[in-house]
Amino acid sequence: MQTPPPRARRLLLAVDAPSLLHRNHHARAHTDLRDRTGRPAWALHGMLRQILEAIDQFAPDALLFGLDDRTTSMREGLYPGYKAGRAVKDATLVEQLERAASLLDALGFRTVTPPGLEADDVNASAATWASREGWDCVIVTSDRDSFANISAHTRVLRLIDGGISGSPLLDERRLRALYGVDAARYLEFAALRGDASDNLPGVAGIGEKTAPVLLDLMGSMRAVWSDIEHCGGENLVATVDSWCLETGARRMGATLLKRLTAPGARERYDFNISIMAGQTDLELGLTPDVPGSPGLLPLDRVRVSRVVDFLGVGATTDLALRVLTEPPASEG
Template structure:
């Protein structure tokens, strides 16, 4: 395997961490709030998750990527894309803006692009830093779609259930655990679809069949070239849903040419203690200063 650099950049899937942090506490019926009633539970949990990952994986640089809201190119291709998602809980909505203020106070750039998702920004930045800056890249998320970005210089860190519990995917661990190459993650989604993103894939083909087909024929192209080798049932399903197969794969593929950029000196992880204390005091979560080893001066 390629020798790793002393410097590395962590690309954080901001929405994944924020939603995880919100529901981890809201599920217990507790919403942390300021004295003025502003909900902060997701922000508090986000920082705890984030800081644990920083201490565990020790990146020298950090960027946080966000969905911008509104219509994306995927929604233009398929109107029902993510159409099954409920609106964000009322207590979470104000925290979308506040968390960006918090990451700003940590000196972490917030990156997003209209018409694209955070995944696309992450993919674009990962490609840039590995190819142009020769950096090792770590992607922090709970979203398995990002496994398609794994390569010799890019690790995907999946947050598992429980605080501080991670699965780190390299090409070797992805093949060992799931029997897949990174590019095949997209083909699997093309076949089986994605219920959480509300696109169907090929009707009647689930994960088990999709995995078997991709492992045997390597890719969707390989499958289509060998339709006569498939069982009549599977062949009929694929032939009946060819258009949706190709569309679902297009929806699943992360775009790595989004108009985003961030100079390395802008995302070097250096904490301004005064700035951090000021922001955490505003949000009445000064205990996080202790967690992060930030001197409060009191």
């Protein structure tokens, strides 16, 4: 592969490890792949293959892996129904989730398991860290919550069934094309819409079609709530109905106001924001100016060979040696 030209900014690849493990468990369980001690390894192997493919594609300078705290959940403490309704995890998946950190740490990557929190919080903190340090960031996940972290210097590779090469890389422009909202307003959009996968209902009557119109016309939910509090929503109704007149849509200003002022609507929105917002100030332990510190590429060749070979797939060991033990693109 031809070496890409040097970049002006270094690149951090932030990986939602549980997301990759879940997807690969369901996609690869039929292989019944085992490591050299006979333990289930298909999800771990699939996760590692996708990581290697992402490194091959993006040539990052450092990697950070977020993991969920599997012993306690701050969000469940606030809302016992959080993620209720999801299927019980298969025992072989649980085992591989619990072994993921040791595999990644053994390779020389940097992993973070924040107490009471999730990989989404690590992603949010990674985007903040990259912005502060003058780096670019690519978040690898299948979770839409990370879309709130998209900015001029942070993109999200949203994993779908096509794998790394077939997954969309979302930036500010593509996010707006998909949802009709700016990245800075995505969290507000999500709080209005709700998230069925996390068992979080949205504001009744305001979904994926109405929320973008509201945010686009009013600028932010802060402006919406302020108008309701100080003017009874008069500006909101007038602005929305004016837009409806211009576009030929049916007038809906009064209906929107009624839904936003319904009992519990503001409380539902505020609660969703508190649950959905990723924590941005986690200590990530990244020390890019210290050679050989965890997470920095390239990794030690002997170490990579020993660790990956334990999974028993020679082709993956060869790929790992190629993409993990050569200097990143920014050093070209």
